[in-house]
Amino acid sequence: MPASSATPPSAASSAPVVTRFAPSPTGYLHIGGGRTALFNWLFARGRGGKFLLRIEDTDRERSTPEATAAILRGLTWLGLDWDGDVVSQFDRKDRHAEVAHQMLARGTAYKCFSTQDEIAAFRAKAEAEGASYAVFQSPWRDADPARFPDSPYVIRMKAPRTGESHIDDQVQGRVVIKNDTLDDMIVLRSDGTPTYMLAVVVDDHDMGVTHVIRGDDHLNNAARQQMVYTAMDWAVPVWAHIPLIHGPDGKKLSKRHGATGVEEYQVMGYPAAGMRNYLSRLGWAHGDMEIFTSQEAMKVFDLKGIGKAPARLDFKKLENTCGHHMAMTDDAALLHELTAYLAAAEKPALTSAQSDLLLRGMYCVKDRAKTFPDLIDKAHFMLISRPIVPDEAAAKSLDAVSRGILKTLTPRLQNASWTKDALEPILNQIVAETGLGFGKLAAPIRAALAGKTATPSVFDMMLVIGRNETLARLEEASA
C-alpha cells in the first residue's frame, strides 16, 4: 500500500445516475433519514436515473422486520418510490465474505488473531502512557502465515499508516484525513459476518451506485470505505455528505424535540407534498424558490446547492408550506389524501355522504387549511348532521333577537334561486330592514349552519349543503 494513496478515479459523470437510500432497520424512519432519501430520490429522478433501496440489516441484534416495514411505510407515504426490489444487506453476506477473502488474496487485507481482550489491553496501555488516541496496531498485520494459530480470526484492511487520504465530496469539498488516524478496520468478523464498512462498499459497487448521498455522520467513514474501493480496484462513487437536521434549539434532533419519525408527521396531518417541499428546502436552496412541486424540484435539484451547516426544524414554516400545497392540490386528490390521513390517525372514516359533500365544498376550505386536522375543522359544517349543537360561543349569537331575524330569513329562501348572486341580495335586504350590520346576521347563520363562530363564508356554506339542509338548520336554530 503506497504511503499516500491518490484518489481513485471517480465514477464517470456521464454514466446513468444510480442513487440509493440505505437505512438500518432499528426503528421508525427518522425525519432526517426521510430527507436523505428525498435528496437521493430528487437527484436520481431528475436525471432519469435509478433510486434504489437497501436495508442495512447486518446487525442481527438490533434489526427487526417491524422496523423495515415502518421504513417502507414512511417512504411510501412521502411518495418516494424506489426502483427494483428492496435489497437486504444480510442476504448478501456470502458475497461480502467473498470480497473479504479476495482482498486477503490480493494482500490488501489480513487475518488478525488478536482477541478483544488483547485489543482492550492495547488501548488501556496506550492510554496509560498518555496517548490521547490509540489506533490499534495488530501484531498480525505482517505475520508469517506459518505462525497462524488455529483460533478464530477477523479480517482487517491493511490501511496506509503514513501520508494522508482525501475524499472529494460534492457538499463538503476536499476533506483530508491523516492516514495515521485510520485503523486497520475489521471487514469480516470472527463469526464470518461482514461489518458495515465492508458491506456498504460491496453493495454499492454491486448495485452500480454512482452517487452516495448520505448524512455527514458518515464523512469520516468515507475515507475508510474508500480503502476498500482502492483495495478492489473499484471506481469510487461521487460522495455527497449532507448535514444532519437539528431540533429547534440547535441540538441534535431527538425525541424530546417532539416528532422525529416520518410517520408521526403523517399522523399529525401534514400533506406529503408539503413535507417534501419543506424537507427539500432544509439545507438546500435554489435561489429564491420556495414553493414548488417535486417535479419542479427534480428539474433544478443539484448537489452543489446543498449547504454544509445543519438546519433546524421549524414547524411554522412547515405548516405554511403545507398550506400552499393544500391549496395547490386538486379536490379529488385532497379528499383521497384526507381519507388516508384519517386511517393513519385512526380516526373514523368518512361516510360516502360526507365524502360527496366534502368534494363539493372542498373549494371553500382548502385555501385556508394548513393540515388535514385543520381542513376537517374548517369543513365541520359539511361533516355534521342535525341536530346541530352550537358550541358555547356560537350559542351566544343565537339569542332571541337573532332567532327572530332567522325566522324572517327562512321564508325568503324558500323559493330563491340557489346561487350566491341570488342569495346575497336577500341577506342584504334583511340587513337593511333590521338596521344591523351584516356581521350581526352572519353570526347567527354561522351558528345555525355550523354550530361554530369561525366558518367559511355563509354563502359558501349555504351553497354547499344546499337549500333543504340550509332551511332545516335555520329552522331548527330559530325554533
Place this chain on the structure above:
RNA sequence: GGCCCGUUCGUCUAUCGGUUAGGACACCUGGUUUUCAACCAGGUAAGAGGGGUUCGACUCCCCUACGGGCUGCCA
C-alpha cells in the same frame, strides 16, 4: 483527548472580493372583510468574536468560542 465538519435576520436561506446584504417563515403595523383564515401594503431584524491578506472581505487565511460528527468484531 485526537481528528473531521460547521457558524449570514428568531428560523430556512441568497450572495460564488466591490450589493442600500435579497427572498421565505415567524413577528409588528395598516388595508380588505361576514367570523377564523386567506389576501394586499409596509415595517423590525443578520455576516459568532479576534487577528491577518487586499485598494476593498460575509466571501480568502489563522486563532478563539460555540455546535455537530467520527474515534466499535453498531450502522
